[in-house]
Amino acid sequence: xxxxxxxxxxxxxxxxxxxxxxxxxxxxxxxxxxxxxxxxxxxxxxxxxxxxxxxxxxxxxxxxxxxxxxxxxxxxxxxxxxxxxxxxxxxxxxxxxxxxxxxxxxxxxxxxxxx
Amino acid sequence: xxxxxxxxxxxxxxxxxxxxxxxxxxxxxxxxxxxxxxxxxxxxxxxxxxxxxxxxxxxxxxxxxxxxxxxxxxxxxxxxxxxxxxxxxxxxxxxxxxxxxxxxxxxxx
Numbered sequence: 001x002x003x004x005x006x007x008x009x010x011x012x013x014x015x016x017x018x019x020x021x022x023x024x025x026x027x028x029x030x031x032x033x034x035x036x037x038x039x040x041x042x043x044x045x046x047x048x049x050x051x052x053x054x055x056x057x058x059x060x061x062x063x064x065x066x067x068x069x070x071x072x073x074x075x076x077x078x079x080x081x082x083x084x085x086x087x088x089x090x091x092x093x094x095x096x097x098x099x100x101x102x103x104x105x106x107x108x109x110x111x112x113x114x115x
Numbered sequence: 116x117x118x119x120x121x122x123x124x125x126x127x128x129x130x131x132x133x134x135x136x137x138x139x140x141x142x143x144x145x146x147x148x149x150x151x152x153x154x155x156x157x158x159x160x161x162x163x164x165x166x167x168x169x170x171x172x173x174x175x176x177x178x179x180x181x182x183x184x185x186x187x188x189x190x191x192x193x194x195x196x197x198x199x200x201x202x203x204x205x206x207x208x209x210x211x212x213x214x215x216x217x218x219x220x221x222x223x224x
Contacts, residue, residue, distance in 0.1 A: 004158075033212055042121075042204060042216030043159070050210060058211060090158050094212070103149065104212055106158025 002026050006091050006107035013081040013114045021076040021110050023091030031094045032074040033058075033104065034066065036087040043090065049074055081114045088112070117143040119207055121215035128195055129223055136190040136218045138205035148181055148188050149206040153217065159204055163190075195222045 007022045025032065030051045035043040035058075045058030049068040063085060065077040074093075078085060088111050094104040118141045128134050138148070147166040151159035165172045165181045165188065172179050178191040192199050204217040 031212075035214075043214040045211055045213060048211055056210070059213070092158070092212070094208075103161035103164065104151075104159075104206075104208075106160070109156070109158055 004091055004093055004105050004107040006089075006110050008110060009108065010111045011113070013078075013112065015081060015083065015114060017081050018077070018079045019081070021078075021089055021091075021112075023074045023076065023107060024072050025074075025091075025093040025105070026072065027093060027095070027105065028071060029093035029095045029105075030071070031096065031104075032068065033092045033094075034064070034074070034076045035090045035092065036060065036085075037090060037109075038087050046076065046089075078112075083114050086112060086114045117141070117207065117213060119205060119213060119215040121203075121205060122218045123216060125219040125221060127221045127223065130196060132195055134192040134195050134199070134220055134222070136203050136220065138188040138190065138215055140186050140207060143186075143207060144183070145207045145209070147208065148179075149208060150177075150179055150188075150190050151204045151206060151214075153202045153204060159214075162203075192220075195220075197222050197224050 004025045033048045034046040044060045047066040049055045088109050091107045092104040095102045120139045149164045150162045153159040165179045176193045180189045200222050202217040202219045205215045
């Protein structure tokens, strides 16, 4: 059971380039999330999804886009990379239990540097 | 807007002592609250969930309390060990899953 898988693990982008961070989960979870974590800081929610075809903004969505065409996949798109987007990106998923989210499972992270 | 605050200063304690970490929240009435552990370079790992009708929850050396009047949760690690050194995050789940900034715990032998 792979859990949550993110690719790539590391990436260096030039300013203005675009890229897609991939995230897939094999636990049939409805909820998926993208976070960024700057050095010494907490997790900031970028976007989240409560099911296939449904996405919504989190705390820091500017400069990013997402899609959720299947339950398993939740890619994060950076269109015009900026140095401020240098960060570690985490994808996570969780199931639902009635009205409650259960524990979230995280991927291993993608370390992105924009130069 | 919803806000979660944890002690930003690192907590340094001696092995064997009890570590207590605080999580405060505002503009929110959560039905439950979660605690996670994060080691350097890795994603957070779930530890405990406590519901609003549970005043206290225990798991091995971990204890969590939840005071909805004070809008606060306390996370205790008893008989702490150097292996407990990590960053601990509280999270408020709803449609969004929002985290506090985390408190770094260092347990010295």
